[in-house]
Amino acid sequence: MKPFMTRTLAGILCLELLLGPAVEPARAVTGVIGAGGKVASRELQREKRTAEEKQIDTAVEAERYVSATMAQNRMFEDQCMTASGEIDSKRAFMLSTDVSYADMNVKNCAQEREKLFHMNRIADELVSEYDIDPEAAQCDNCSVPQNLEKSEQEFIPPGEACSYEAQARFKKEPCNTYCLWKPAISAVTTGMGPLLVSAFTGGNDGCPKQNLAKSTASCAMNMIKGLIKGIWEAITGLAKLVWEGLKWCANKVKQGVKWLFWDAWVKTENKTSTNAHAVSQANKKEVESYEKDKRGWLRRKFDMIMGLLKELVYVGLFERESKCMNCAQKGQLMCEIGGRVASDLVGFAFTMGAGYAAVKTAVTKFGPKVADLIAKTAKVLPKAGARGSKVLKTVGNTVKKPVKWAGKAAVKSTKAISRTVVKGWKGFKSTKAYQLIMKPDYSRALDGVKTLATKAANTVPGKVVVAPVRGVGKLFKGYFELDNMMFRQGAMASANTFRTAGIGMSKTEIARMYLDLGGKSKLAEGATRVDKKGNQVFRVAESEIPSEQMAQFKRAGVRLDEVSSEGELIIRVPTKTFEELKSGKYATRTNALGIPVGSDGTVVIKQGPTVVERKVESITAQEFAKLRDEGAVFTTKEHPRALVPLDPNGLSSKGVKVGNEGEIVVKNTETGTIEVLDASQVTAEEVALWQKKGYPLTNLKDPEWNRPVSKAGIPEGDELNHTAAARMQELRNSGRGEEATKIALQEVETLKVLKETGDISGSSITARNQLSKGGRVKPTHLEGIHESRAVETTLVPDQNVIQFETRAGEVRELPVRKNANVVVETYQDGKMAVVRDLERGTVELHDMTRKKTKVGEFGKADQPLLDEAMGKTVKGKNAQDAALDEVKTRLDLNQQNQYRVVDQNGTRQIEIDAGPECRPQQIVIGSEAGR
Amino acid sequence: MFVIRTLLFAAVISIYPTDWASAAIKEFKIGEDRFTIDVPKDWQSPLDFYGFPVSLIGPDTPEGRRTVIGITPAGASDDEKVFDQGDKDIKAYIAGREAWLEQFEGKSVSYDPYQKTKWEGIEEAHTLGYHYSLPTGKFYERSLFILCNGRRLYHVKTLVPGDQEKTDNRIVDDTLKTLKCGKAVAQKAREKKQ
Secondary structure (H helix, E strand, C coil): CCHHHHHHHHHHHCCHHHCCCCCCHHHHHHHHHHCHHHHHHHHHHHHHCCCCCCEECCHHHHHHHHHHHHHHHHHHHHHHECCCCCECCCCEECCCCCCCCCCCCCEEHHHHHHHHHHHHHHHHHHHHHHCCCCCCHHHHHCCCCCCCCHHHHHHCCCCCCCCHHHHHHCCCCCCCHHHHHHHHHHHHHCCCCHHHHHHHCCCCCCCCHHHCCHHHHHHHHHHHHHHHHHHHHHHHHHHHHHHHHHHHHHHHHHCCCHHHHHHHHHHHHHHHHHHHHHHHHCCHHHHHHHHHCHHHHHHHHHHHHHHHHHHHHHHHHHCHHHCCCCHHHHHHHHHHHHHHHHHHHHHHHHHHCCCHHHHHHHHHHHHHHHHHHHHHHHHHHHHHCCCCCCCCCCCCCCCCCCEEEECCEEEECCCCCCHHHHHHHHHHHCCHHHHHHCCHHHHHHHCCCHHHHHHHHHCECCECCCCCCCCCCHHHHHHHHHHHHHHHHHHHHHHHHHHHCCCCCCHHHHHHHHHHHCCHHHHHHHHCCECCCCEEEEEECHHHCCHHHHHHHHHCCCEEEEECCCCCEEEEEEHHHHHHHHHCCCCCCCHHHCCCCCCCCCCCCCCCHHHHHHHHHHHHHHHHHHHHHHCCEECCCCCCCCCEECCCCCHHHEEEEECCCCCEEEEECCCCEEEECCHHHCCHHHHHHHHHCCCCEECCCCHHHCCCECCCCCECCHHHHHHHHHHHHHHHHCCCHHHHHHHHHHHHHHHHHHHHCCCCCCCCCCCCCCCCCCEEECCCCCCCCCCCCCCCEEECCCCCEEEEECCCCCEEEEECCCCCCEEEEEECCCCEEEEEECCCCCEEEEEHHHCCCEEEEECHHHHHHHHHHCCCCECCHHHHHHHHHHHHHHHCCCCHHHEEEEEECCEEEEEECCCCCCCCEEEEEECHHHC | CHHHHHHHCCCCCCCCCCCCCCCCEEEEEECCEEEEEECCCCCECCEEECCEEEEEECCCCCCCCCCEEEEEEEEEECCCCCCCCHHHHHHHHHHHHHHHHHHCCCEEEEECCCEEEEECCEEEEEEEEEEEEECCEEEEEEEEEEEECCCEEEEEEEEEEHHHHHHHHHHHHHHHCCCEECCCHHHHHHHHHC
16 A cells, blocks of 8 residues: 555544454454463462552542542642742642541652652553553554564453553554455445545555454444445535436426425435535635545545544543443444444535534434444443453453553553543643653652552552651651651641631641741741731631631621722731630631731732632532533623523533633633633633634624623613513512612523523524424423523313413413414513414414413404514504503503603603613604604 | 546536636536636636535635535426426425424524526526524525526525625625526637637
8 A cells, every 4th residue: 555545544544433453353352261371370470469569450440540649649739849840849748638637647748759659650550551542552553563472462462452561562553443444445435436446445555464353344334335425425426416306306397296396406405505515614725635636635525524423423422431441342333323323424524514513513413313322332331340241242342351460550451441531641741740750860769669669559549548757768868857747746736726726727738837937936926926906917808708707707806897909808816816716715617717828927818810710610620510411501700690501512521711801711622622601801812822722712702792781780782671671670569679680680691691692582482383293392492581491381282272381380271273383482471471373373462460361362463563562663653552551561560650651753662760770771662654 | 537527427517628718707518508607806616526516615714614606407407497386486495494404403594585587698597595504603595596598407506604794795696697608608708808
């Protein structure tokens, strides 16, 4: 095979998910069986190892270990890295997860670094062992290495993911997944013309026979056939379709059924639409490349569609289910899925492209189609978690991994750890902190330190136990003796003091404070720093102080009497009270004091981004999964009460942050897409930076989203004013005047955001074209704007009613024509309902507060009146009067002093008294033009 | 050349050399009929691209979507006057478009009324079109069926991304009005050029 072909096709076909071991099933099984003796031998060998060594024999344990190691590294970064990014070995380190005071283990950073050095090595080994991430390097090389000694070949049976150490010895081989797919490609392209054949096959590709997996290739046939034929037909079949379609049509035409033209043409129309979209996405360069090299262009189309398939299968459908599958199994499952959707995928990719929006939509579209397969797979997977059990019997072959030894830990590979953890680990490995921790000087210095290495290997997440510190060489001995003792002394003493005083400061924080202050004496000095009046001074952000603590402060005589120019709250604690606090007189919970104390004894917590970030971090950590599962909402700083629906798809792979201006920035790490929930708050520099990085910026809201607001804080705009004013009035009438502005604003914001996000096109429920089918219809719209809660409408077949649920949860019925084709809209919290008969063109208005009482029945001639009632302009004086009455009814304006009618240049308006803090809101009724 | 024809059925669609023509005028032949069309400045006009015998593509845009005019033979004659029941045609057209949109989570925004027009060089053009949105953006798409040489129908598809409608709708309209067909168009085009 020509080199360029090899490279290109390798690129095309070396799909991430398919980069698994190209191993014939028979060989894989043989490998397992054949390896049995070795396994037993190694088991025996393992038993001979010291009892201190920890066997990590499941992916779950490995994942926990890697995750915990990363967490511990982060703590190390927090506590041991200086502002300039260097390690300060003298500083104290404490795991904030330490379980109890009695078990408290404190170390300095040198000790922690030493432990982390070994933990990181083991974590790296585990990632290497358990990573079947398609992006992992070993997938290219997971065939039987040809240059290993025989014993080593036996040691690593065919089909195994290669160990980190073994990889280093493997001979680099070209990605053999091309070989895997080649039979399918050859079979499919035969007869499709020389261009396609030459594009996808031919030449000496150098595929070794042993790399061809028959069953996988057979499975692949479906997918490849679907995709290549799909591309072929999509590109070349246009004219053919046209002719076939019209030939049929012409026959019908001759029979006198002329209008069936579109019925016949629709397939071709679809095709031309799809292809026009494909053309639309081709940039100038692509068109030029097409004209120069059609073969290469075809290959790139194939690549693009395969890329979309990969994203669809992996990101959208498959990720959660694939944790416990090896490369071969993943590949098998992928091609089965691909085979099911391939025929539809080409047109989809041509129309939608392969970007983030396309992937999201594809998941929705194709998910149900492969759901049964995924479900079947998931059902089998738990069995796969058991040691030595069969794996994925429905779609793959059993490939059992034997024990391998990695460093000090005996590692038994059965499954993979999650992609997220692998990526997290790889990301961490690229940080400066990792480089510093793993610096060679340390590894040399610590080579002889077996005790701690063993301890590190023995460490399991959640139960970190480190033996009492011993000297580990001259280099560090001084640190250990000095800092550790100092740290311990300080921490213990401080902890005792504060514990006695009932102050629940964390041990880490106390110890840090102790060290920062230089010891117990300085701590005391700092703690007793007083102002001129003898008061202890703290400065904190008020928002950081829990309300119950404020009460405690108050009881203890602590004064909260000053706010600094930076928005900090100055807390003055009378010295006597402070002593009392320490002595335990007041059981005060002082989280606000559990912050590093400056040398002047003050506690400074700045408000602003820090606080916001913490809140978001909290949301992200604690509620994000819940929010995602519920398809729930998010708020922004700018619109704190707005309910912004978030798409639940793929949120787990997104990073969320709050920008300096309070905007929520969501980054999808899979696609590189940046989604900004309030783009108007994003700086031009940020956008430029993202663009420079190549992130596609999606969902950037139009700056119009942030329209100016009135003095009352109500966004301007007729419709919104109308809504806000009406709602405020309603609230005032119901005795909730004080809350009216706030609530109305919230609702308007919600409406605005919902409209902007396209999740609501109006305050209505729509249930149309369904009556004859019956069943429950979940509306795509929300009922009213006043409560963001979807309701279901029950359509009763062959009966004269339509049922729906009101905001209050009551089921109501409305009379409709039997099997009518209607739209039901509700307004005013469900008080008003409009039933539009789409076939007859009639509209009925119902007052739902009077249950089944019909307010009026309207024909087409009355449509303007109803339109006006819904906020549209009507013409004609009578209609205006009627509309005025209607609006008054709707707004429940039964007291004359709440509104007045203004005739301004022929435009009649209702001015509503919206409260003292609001300017009058106006609702335009109509104009003279209609008279 | 053989390869190209194989791929794209170019055995049916042969391309005339246009070395005499202005860069702005593209001459081509589909089936039995010859066409000319003025290609706007900075537009590309590849042949047989994505199955369109001829397509005109607008300049690159920051949003990544370009305006497209694609021409294909409809493969039928209008001897039977397939468009003489416009109201039913549009209903079927709408039903078809709605079904197509549904595949991609799209929504229609509005439909143009059926139009029958003509211009110099095109004796009859039947047009339907609609605005719609997909998860990838908003679009305005039209289908024109033009009658050439008195009987054969050709299909012209136009697609304008929503963010380019302000500028490109007019360009598309102007460009379509330069589309001419008939045996004499090539000669006329030459004369015009001279």
